[in-house]
Amino acid sequence: MDTAKLYKNDTYIKEWTGAVTSVKPLEEDDSRLLITLDRTAFFPEGGGQSCDTGFIGPYRVTDVQEEKGEVYHTIEKGDEPVPRPGASFHCSLDWERRFDNMQRHCGEHILSGIFYSLCGGINRGFHMGGDYMTIDISLEEDPAVTEITRETALEAELAANRVIWSDAPVTVTHFDSREEAEKMPLRKALALEEDITIVSVGSRENAADCVACCGTHPSSAGQVGLIKIYKVERYKGMFRIYFEAGERALKDYDEKHELISSLSQRYSASAGNLASKLDAREKKLSDLKDELYHIKKAFTAGECSRIDSLIEDSDLSVLFYSSDCLSAEALGDMSKHYMGKAPLLIILFSEKDKACILASDGVFCDCGSLVKEYAPKWSGKGGGSRVSARAVFPSEEKALAFSEALKELLS
Known part of the structure; x- marks a missing residue:
């Protein structure tokens, strides 16, 4: 029996009750078990998004995967007895992790949609890493556009943040058939024939993004908070965009602000002229090294x-x-x-x-x-x-x- 996936209809469910439908040990680790529930809000890893973690009763959930409609939860048994099929447990998500994933994944959608509308860039790869996210943009829609420059990236970043500031609605719609789903203003061709979920940012008539997705998202773009592009580099004939969104982007700004403030104080410079101060210092050090080299050379010769x-x-x-x-x-x-x-x-x-x-x-x-x-x-x-x-x-x-x-x- 397929698991009822509560996260599909409500990504804000943090707690619920679920009944165990199966239990089996992990062959490689007898301290952990693999269990299924009749209903779950734990999102399984997929679509570039990491899985949820949390608790099923007293058991810590460390991994969640989906296979053939069933959601499998890896739990740490600890000193607790093995849960029995039919037993009901109070379940809870690690909400900070879930909301972090929601902010980041929705941020990726918004930025990908902007690159598509701005220069016909198609997202061919997405990765949510520990320190940053990346999207691989292929410029194949518009022959006139051959490069994503730093200026283009900054333009896309500003446009993406304007979508956030507008607090555009984020809607999730489920379709039984490809024919129905293709009526949406999709930025990417569908790969499924049935049971299709479309995530849209903005109205249908003026969507900032519209694409098939199985991940979890906030109900409005404003909850993403912030998108910041770090760098752009060429990658396998495409352009890899390094960026971050949500609270992580804010924390990165905090760290860099503290660093610049510290350096500004150390070198008696404002943030605006810090680079020129450091350039001058580097030139002075280079001159001193050159002078020292010649002094040392003369001394050792003597x-x-x-x-x-x-x-x-x-x-x-x-x-x-x-x-x-x-x-x-x-x-x-x-x-x-x-x-x-x-x-x-x-x-x-x-x-x-x-x-x-x-x-x-x-x-x-x-x-x-x-x-x-x-x-x-x-x-x-x-x-x-x-x-x-x-x-x-x-x-x-x-x-x-x-x-x-x-x-x-x-x-």
Whole structure:
């Protein structure tokens, strides 16, 4: 027996009484059951809309699906006894979730209808995600229109919100046959032959949208509240519109307003000139980075010259160089000056990174082997080749102990 679907005639039913008509366990999870009711207001997943959740008596409803006219509710059994067929229960929807879906789904209808009337765009795909919704618009009705620009999207957004501000009625009409349903001003061809539900926004003579739909919708467009388009991108020969509607769109605005207010205060700028302030700051940082690069390049070149002098004026087998300001990356660049050339071991130590950079000609010693064999004794990690290697230590003391050990080994 098909389940009586209360949501088809009244999307505002939040509580009702339903009798269990069947119960069966889920094979993959014995803590959950699959039950059917004689009547339900739980909307099953479909048409791009997620299912309702809520309670059937003491049982939490986590999923709802429809198959061959029957609505199947997945419930968590918990410590409760298994419900028996014939038992009646007080049922209740998670109304916040339902109304959220109603706002978003109706918002999608309104925006899709506007794109159809504005540029002949046909909605070929719809997705309600956690952070945004998307519709995929195909421009196949009007050969003169080849692109949805940002300006077109803003025009559609304004028109969609004007439908909301007009509080246009949203009507749901059920038809037994395709012939009757096709008398409506549909924006999309029907795919069903019977038991067809048409959702219209606005009057029949001046509909903002009119299309077949099995989802739940508010009774008027004003309850959608708001539609906001985030971005438009090309997708598989179509245009994908990212947007949000209802309370979610308002929350997104709140978050972005807080962010802009915070940044405006931080950079002493108004919302209107924040971007130019950040551009100027970015330019200044870029100039400083360029200046720092050249200063560092000159400094390291000078340090390399100093090390060269030490090598020439001594018969050292191990030369240790320590820096409290240069990073391991900078010392790594310095070490390239000695790779495959220096007839000794050069250890460049970065105090800030607690890292030792080794360089040699690869004949005097094998840098990679030294790191592999000795660094772990002081909890160091690293590796390298014969002419260059790197080891990072948990403390400066351990890095220095590693360096002293190599001095003793090779002296």
